[in-house]
Amino acid sequence: MLEIEKAKEQVAFYAKKMAEEGLVLETWGNVSVRVEGKVVITPSGLDYRKLNFIDMVVLDLHGNKKEGRWKPSSESPFHCLIYRNRKDVNAIMHTHSLYATSFAVARKEIKPVVEDFAQAVGSRIEVAEYALPGSDALAINCVQALGKNSAVLLSNHGVVAVGKTMEEVLLMCKLIEKTAQISIYASMLGGPHEINKEVVKELREYFVERYGQK
Secondary structure: OOHHHHHHHHHHHHHHHHHHOOOOOOOOOEEEEEEOOEEEEOEOOOOHHHOOHHHOEEEEOOOOEEEOOOOEOOOHHHHHHHHHHOOOOOEEEEEOOHHHHHHHHHOOOEOOOOHHHHHHOOOOEEEEOOOOOOOHHHHHHHHHHHOOOOEEEEOOOEEEEEEOOHHHHHHHHHHHHHHHHHHHHHHOOOOOOOOOHHHHHHHHHHHHHOOOOO
């Protein structure tokens, strides 16, 4: 099977997983991978429960449609801009999860206050300046706030996580949501204590280099 066809199956699978995990409602959110110099992305406005690999849309890195019967996700501009600016990124997931989006609405960073977040996500998640969904301005703001980090909050909107694989970005989105929830609960008990930068760096290095069966 061609790599592009495998990518379509993968994007469809992880879009369904994203919905099953409660990270989005209905048709919001989106998923993409980079493969063979192209972007395979979820279509706009289709029910994730009914998605099939043939529904995926293929774009070039500038957002021009190359394959597919549907319109691509309306957020394809920031997916493509991230891929053009981050050679290390091959997978992107955009969610509207409840607790993390609460931080986006408050326009407050999500800090590394839990060890598993520090390991899998790393540093603080910054907040991108507000811009209309699907706009070039949102894409620019997203990339600027993301920098070299693993995730970014879109003001009044949601979360974007980036990584090497779809498995990695799904894990990050779940941990971001969990950490946001814990942070809100901890604020009722006097406030969460952020893990210091040096320890976060050590935790991240351990996870990347030695965690599990490495």
